[in-house]
Every structure is written in structure tokens, then in C-alpha cells.
Amino acid sequence: MARMGAVDVALWGMRIGVVLVVVVGTIGTLIKGRYTAAQWFDFVMFGLTIGSIYAQIALGYTMVYGVLRLINFAHGDIVMTGAFAGYFVAAPLDRSGFLQNHPVPGMVAILVVAIATSTTIALLTERIAYRPFRRVVGLAPLICAIGVSFFLEQTFRGAFGSAVKSYPSPEWQRASFNVIGFNVPGIDVLVIGLALLFMLVLYLVVQRTRMGKAMRAVAEDGEAAALMGIDVNKVVVFTFTLGGVMAGIAGVFYAFVYKQVYFFMGFTPGIKAFGAAVLGGIGSIPGAMLGGFFLGLVESVGPSLFLDGIGIPAPYQLRDLIAFTLLIMVLIFRPQGILGERMAKKRA
């Protein structure tokens, strides 16, 4: 038997600690019975809603990583640009009453502008910042991506101020349905439904279209793809376009759910969605979707379920703690994610 070093002991300690908290906390919470079924239902609904948004953002990380082996650190900020662009359409539409009276064309207008903006910025980023680093090995591309992230944040701060702007919240968004006794918010249904629809479309595009197949080919072996006449640059542009579109949609939804926009708003969902992509197995498209939903559920249900039982007050404020603990655990114990292979195993 191999002797265990201090690091192994610490890792095992972490594992056992987390498992203990989860098991003891869950039992404790359930025995106390502090939460009603309706409250649990709310947690699950919110988890699915925020999870569907993480899933869409995670797709952008995973596709770019698949094709370029680049962690597009600025992706969360691309989401922010979409949310901002949507805001500048949503605010006047809301003031004039149009968004309230014509929700469908109103939402379409907001989404179209958000998507156009985030996609344009994603493509500019690729062309200006990432392409020159394409053949550079080492940390330079990642550092460049971090630089892009700061650049976008500070540019938006400079242009639109650092104050939080409240996102319009028309009356119909607060509508809700009663499904077998549970209260289902309309906004959640809208966000989850559209997210699923857009992700299905994306999945079909990647599986069925000529460019989608070329993208999968490049992700596996860019050189072999080039030998088949596939222009890798075009595939990269295609990939950033898909990621940018999903980021625009996610930005608008995220802003509608949290009812605010500000220059730094992309950071947290960006990091979490990156974690969700790793959780699902970075490079895997179904993995990113699964990882997003899973992370959303855990961070929404987890605080009350795990932490309340061990006597932590107001556990709902500790959502980010739960989310990041999960991500750190994944990175330590299963870096290849649920569906993925190890990052390091990929061809250089």
C-alpha cells in the first residue's frame, strides 16, 4: 500500500468534509422540515431558470475551447455587452409602454439587438485579440483573454458609468401560473423554454449543417480538417458567432431575472458557466448544457438543503459559496468533468 502524503490527506479530508456537510445537512434540514413543498419547488424552478442561462453561456466556452483550446476568459463580458445592448432597447420600449402592450415584438427587438451586439464584439475580439496569438503556445493567449475581459469591462464602465441600472420589468413578467398547486412564474417558463429552444437549434446546427460538421472536425484535428479543404479561420468565426449569439440571449435573460445591468455583471455568471462547462466536460456540447443546469440547481437548492440542517442561518445568501465549492471539487477530483476527457490529454 502506498503511503499517503500530506496533500492526499488534505484532499481526503476535503472529500469527507463535503460529503459530511451534504449528508448531515440534508438529513438535518429534512428533519427540521422548515421549508414547505412550495418553497422547494421555488428553489428548483429558480435553479432551472438560472441553470438554463449558465448552460447557454457554457456553450460559448466549450465550443471555443473545443476548436481553439482557448479559454475565452472574456466570454462573460460578451454576455454583459449583450445585456447592455438589450437594456438600451428595453428601457425606451418600457417607458413608452410598448414592451408592456406588445411583449412579443418587444422581446424580439431586445434579443435581436443584444445578439447582434454580443456577436459583433465576440467576432472583433477573435479577429483583433485572439487570432494573432493562434500559434503561440503557453500562457500568452489566456493572459490576452483576461486583458480583453478587463478592456470590455472598463470600456463599458467608461461609456455608461459604474452605477447599476435597473432593467425594465413589465407587468406580464410578473404573471404566474398555478400548476397543481405550485406557483410557476411566467418569466421562468419563458427563459427556460426559449433557452431550450435555442439550444436545440444550436445542437441541430452543429450536428447537421456543413459548417457544424466542419466545426466538429476542426475540434478533433484542425490540421486534418485543413487537408480536407476546410478553412479553419472560417470555422473559428462560425464558432465565435454561435457563442456570441448564445451570449446575447443569455445576457438579456440574466438581466431580466436579476433586473439589473452594470459593467461587471458578466464576471460571476462567466466564471460559473466556465465551471459548468468543465463540470460537463469541456469541449462537450451536451456536457455544457447538462453542467449549466446542474450547477444552477445545486446553487439554488443546495444552500437550504445542505446548510440549513447544520444550523447556518440565512443559507440562501451562500449560493455562490455552494456553487464555487462544487466547481473547486470538480477541478480537484474530476477535472475531465462528467462527459469529458482530461484537458491535458488533448492533442497540442
Add this chain to the structure above:
Amino acid sequence: MALLEIDAIHVFYDKIEALKGISLAVEQRQIVTLVGGNGAGKSTTLRAVSGLLHPRQGTIRFDGRDLAGLGAHDIAATGLVQVPEGRRIFGRLTVAENLEMGAFTRRDRHAVAEDRDRMMRLFPRLRERLKQVAGTLSGGEQQMLATARALMARPRLLLMDEPSMGLAPMLVEQVFETIRTINAQGVTILLVEQNAPAALGIADHGYVLESGRIVLSGAGRELLDDERVRRAYLG
């Protein structure tokens, strides 16, 4: 004028000169082979022709056109297609999708469909596996797929890098048989091999490469009988 003319190319990996002024020509409809030991520079030559590497000096002309400055995908689109060393099929794509990627630059859907049928006749094993993920194929089947994928581009010149590598002896024979068949159907071939006897046996013309230089060339049969080649490669 030869279909492919390589004129005194020098190719470097950083400071290491892998090709030290190589010239060779491939005539229309011929099978030409480039043989040599491990590390001689065979793959480097094919990679330079395909535009994956760029010679520091010298020119490569395909059908009279200088390929300098063209990207790998542009070169493939001109009808110069490579089956790379190690096959490099797309393991997570299906066999059918791999073939589709081979025809990526083509827009003539009907002709593509016909060519796919032709590939199914040439490699009946692939027909049963069309919907299967290519990574699950055996080594021999993967070589068939890599060849079929390249042929889907309707190449005028097919570059093949060690197609027999890692295959069982029976399959090796099949590979060389297939190369002959493809050539008989009008495709010019530049074949790179470590298996010198088999390659020289089917080639119209051969070149022997050693440490980045061509040390011998001649008709395939002549080289097979050449004393120096026999000593170096044929044991």
C-alpha cells in the same frame, strides 16, 4: 510539364534544416514513391506540398501554379489532397460524416453522391459502417476511410504518407493493391513509404531520401535492383 514539380526546397523546423534542397517531379497519371528511413524527411516533404509547412527557399508548382502563399485548405481545393501519416480520421464523426468532410470543397451534390457510391464499391467494409463513429473502426478500416475521405475530394494528385504503417501483412498487400486501382482510375499518386520493396514494386518512378537529401532516383524497378538500395532497405 509535370503535374507536381518540387524545385530545390529547404524546409526548417526552427533552426533544424529538415529538407536540404529537394527536387522531384510527379508526372501525370504516374505512381511516384519517396522512400527512406525514419526521420529522413518524407512527411516533411508532403507537409510542405500540402501547405502545412512553408519552404524557406525553393518552389513547389502544382499544374504549373506556384503554391507559395496558399493555405493548406486552398491547396486541397486545387485538387492536391493528402492522406496524412497515421490516417488522422475524425474519430468522433461518423464514417458518413468523414466522407462528407472529404468532399467539403465540392458543391456538385449529385457527383458527390455518385463518388460516395463508388467508395462503397471500392471499400465494401465501409458501407456497413456508414453510421458508425469512425473511432470504432479497426486499423485497416481506418486506412480505408482515410483513403476514401481523400478520394471524395476528386483529387488530381493524391499524397499518401505511409498508408501501410501499422497494418497486418495481409492488409498491407491490400493497401498497395488499392493504390494501383486508384491510379488505374486516373489519379496521380505520390506515395511515401518505409516499406521500400512494396512501394518501389508498384511505382513508375522512385526517389530515395536520406537525412533531408535525395540520394538516388530512377524507375521503380531499377531502384529495386540497385545494389545500394538493396543494402540499405531490402536487407
